[in-house]
């Protein structure tokens with residue numbers, strides 16, 4: 001399988017190079033050159049597979065020609081062996097036509113584990129096939145850092161350095177990063193904000209010499225392999241609710257649009273999906289786009305669902321590429337406009353194509369608490385604030401009630417205990433595997449918000 005950049009100027013690459021590159025050299029994001037479509041019979045034949053078997057069956061075509069093509073089923077078995085539920089992504093029914101898809105059974109209790117665990121194993125095997133090493137540098141406001149560290153800890157060919165804003169991540173999130181005892185994991189608390197951390201990472205990627213010297217790589221959701229791995233739970237949920245013979249709708253609490261876009265990929269692969277109900281918190285750039293057709297950057301305000309506090313939904317670029325009929329130069333013009341003026345407007349045909357499948361909604365913090373409370377009262381389920389935004393997206397939609405709605409439960413309630421307690425009076429317990437989180441020793445370095453000092457640190461800790 002070959003992969004193209006959404007901006008049309010980078011050369012096509014195979015899976016292994018796309019995995020290692022993350023972002024394309026022209027600034028675009030990679031997509032498969034064509035969609036491997038499955039027939040209804042193909043999907044039916046996947047009913048009853050284990051999660052790891054399903055993951056292999058769904059993702060196999062993307063690895064055609066990869067050096068590790070034949071190792072895919074081992075990758076999936078290993079990646080999902082550490083999850084704490086035998087179904088990996090079980091469902092719980094909330095009411096007549098609404099289900100929660102629990103995506104918090106991985107090592108760090110958020111849905112990012114479902115992709116990053118796979119990516120960690122893919123890195124290991126691709127790098128050992130190529131006899132190379134890489135250095136991963138990332139910035140985190142919370143969930144991505146811990147999931148990436150859990151995926152890369154102890155991997156021979158990878159060093160991982162995660163920057164977080166000092167004093168600005170929750171204690172659970174910080175401890176999930178700093179208590180990992182592996183010599184290839186390095187946490188750095190930056191004296192600054194999350195935006196400062198992100199700017200440092202960007203600057204390192206823009207320094208070509210530095211980038212090449214240390215084989216710099218990224219694990220954020222621009223990496224195609226993450227999107228690919230996330231298509232699997234769409235299939236698993238749909239198949240267990242009667243798919244592919246009955247269309248299903250998905251409600252997705254959204255930040256960077258990676259999760260929602262993975263659902264679109266599943267649909268392009270032939271899985272019948274009725275609709276994507278996309279929920280934002282007060283940082284509602286996407287909802288405003290759905291209302292107006294214009295994507296316009298505004299400031300970011302902290303909310304109860306911090307993993308969705310984003311300025312731009314970077315994966316929306318992939319959907320634009322498809323909606324514009326794979327016109328790379330047109331996408332590049334939109335993205336240049338965003339950079340220069342903080343805004344772009346989607347042309348009508350593309351906007352209509354997107355509106356057929358995606359509906360936007362928003363929920364502020366007061367609404368989030370109200371949904372956590374009402375869900376608990378109606379069903380006895382405790383849900384986290386991100387999931388609450390998804391539940392609202394499902395409940396507020398005017399979709400045909402005969403269509404089952406699956407809400408992505410993207411984090412375990414115990415990851416955000418304060419919000420859950422404020423809404424319900426109950427403080428959720430951490431699952432047993434993390435019960436000793438507060439007893440473990442923390443390892444973390446501190447650095448000023450200074451590019452030279454951070455680059456020196458990264459060089460010193462990279463084994464490339």
Ligand SMILES: *Cc1c(COP(=O)(O)O)cnc(C)c1O
Nearest residue numbers: 255256257258259307386410411
């Ligand atoms: C990352 C994250 C999201 C947002 O997912 P995107 O793919 O960025 O849209 C939602 N909820 C939780 C808990 C997350 O960690």
